[in-house]
Amino acid sequence: EIDLSADLFGQTLTSPLLNASGVHCQTKEELNDLANTSNLGAMVTKSATLQAREGNPNPRYYDLENGSINSMGLPNLGYDFYLDYVLQEQTKPTILSVAALSAADAITLLKDLQASDYQGPTELNLSCPNIVGEPQLAYDFEATDRVLSEVFSFYTKPLGVKLPPYFDLVHFDKIAAVLNKYPLTHVNTINSIGNGLWVDVDQEQVVTKAKGGFGGLGGTMVLPTALANVRALRQRLNDSIKVLGTGGVTSGADIFAHILCGADLVSVGTQVMKEGLGTYDRLAEELKAIMAEKGYQSLADFRGKLKEL
Numbered sequence: 001e002i003d004l005s006a007d008l009f010g011q012t013l014t015s016p017l018l019n020a021s022g023v024h025c026q027t028k029e030e031l032n033d034l035a036n037t038s039n040l041g042a043m044v045t046k047s048a049t050l051q052a053r054e055g056n057p058n059p060r061y062y063d064l065e066n067g068s069i070n071s072m073g074l075p076n077l078g079y080d081f082y083l084d085y086v087l088q089e090q091t092k093p094t095i096l097s098v099a100a101l102s103a104a105d106a107i108t109l110l111k112d113l114q115a116s117d118y119q120g121p122t123e124l125n126l127s128c129p130n131i132v133g134e135p136q137l138a139y140d141f142e143a144t145d146r147v148l149s150e151v152f153s154f155y156t157k158p159l160g161v162k163l164p165p166y167f168d169l170v171h172f173d174k175i176a177a178v179l180n181k182y183p184l185t186h187v188n189t190i191n192s193i194g195n196g197l198w199v200d201v202d203q204e205q206v207v208t209k210a211k212g213g214f215g216g217l218g219g220t221m222v223l224p225t226a227l228a229n230v231r232a233l234r235q236r237l238n239d240s241i242k243v244l245g246t247g248g249v250t251s252g253a254d255i256f257a258h259i260l261c262g263a264d265l266v267s268v269g270t271q272v273m274k275e276g277l278g279t280y281d282r283l284a285e286e287l288k289a290i291m292a293e294k295g296y297q298s299l300a301d302f303r304g305k306l307k308e309l
């Protein structure tokens with residue numbers, strides 16, 4: 001029998017699949033839907049900021065033939081709501097995603113979290129590309145080092161980071177050198193490819209409102225970048241740091257590829273926006289069929305075993 005089980009920081013999941021933060025995870029209804037979704041092994045909340053946020057003006061999400069572009073702007077119900085959810089409501093293993101518009105806010109939020117009763121996994125989003133006037137922090141290696149140094153001077157609970165995609169092998173070396181200094185549970189790679197632009201030729205205009213139409217790219221078009229980031233970070237990070245692969249998954253073969261590149265777990269976003277939560281059942285079946293065809297019993301049989309020529 002094919003075994004899709006995977007480990008989430010000590011919890012055994014029946015499936016290695018998660019939702020990509022931001023997709024179907026902002027409201028209590030959406031989070032409850034995820035909790036009731038078969039073949040979704042674990043779930044991630046929408047990145048929470050200290051104060052609730054409206055986010056950017058609509059239109060802010062646009063479906064493309066080969067993926068998606070979004071400029072949501074971190075709309076969320078606020079950190080207190082999601083902390084209450086993970087403490088009181090969660091019924092499925094859940095990663096609390098948090099974000100901040102400044103290093104100071106990140107410290108404030110994580111100090112509160114450290115003092116709270118929450119003992120579960122948290123993911124610090126260092127890579128939102130859609131806050132007007134704000135950079136993706138993790139593109140600044142020194143700033144990332146400073147923030148993590150301060151965070152880990154007091155934070156003792158499970159903590160990982162959500163990274164933007166890198167496109168230069170030296171950048172993989174640099175971010176890995178920073179991350180390997182800290183007792184991180186995981187990295188989640190990739191966030192959307194920031195500041196893409198789509199043009200509606202008929203209307204001769206952009207398709208999202210904020211930032212003149214510049215937005216984060218997701219979906220099948222980002223799969224090669226996602227696979228490269230999973231592989232490069234797996235090759236460079238300490239074994240103690242897990243890799244959650246995100247980006248470009250539309251099929252079981254894509255999940256197989258992420259795991260072959262070293263992913264411990266795999267999250268799916270844009271395809272769920274297109275196909276709904278039933279995507280997870282289809283992807284699990286497709287992955288099992290590929291494993292059966294190849295004679296693999298478990299994910300460990302092929303995880304990280306991508307061959308070079």
Ligand SMILES: O=C1NC(=O)NC(C(=O)O)N1
Binds near residue numbers: 075
């Ligand atoms: O980290 C994020 N990545 C995205 O692609 N979009 C959201 C957002 O804009 O809220 N945040």
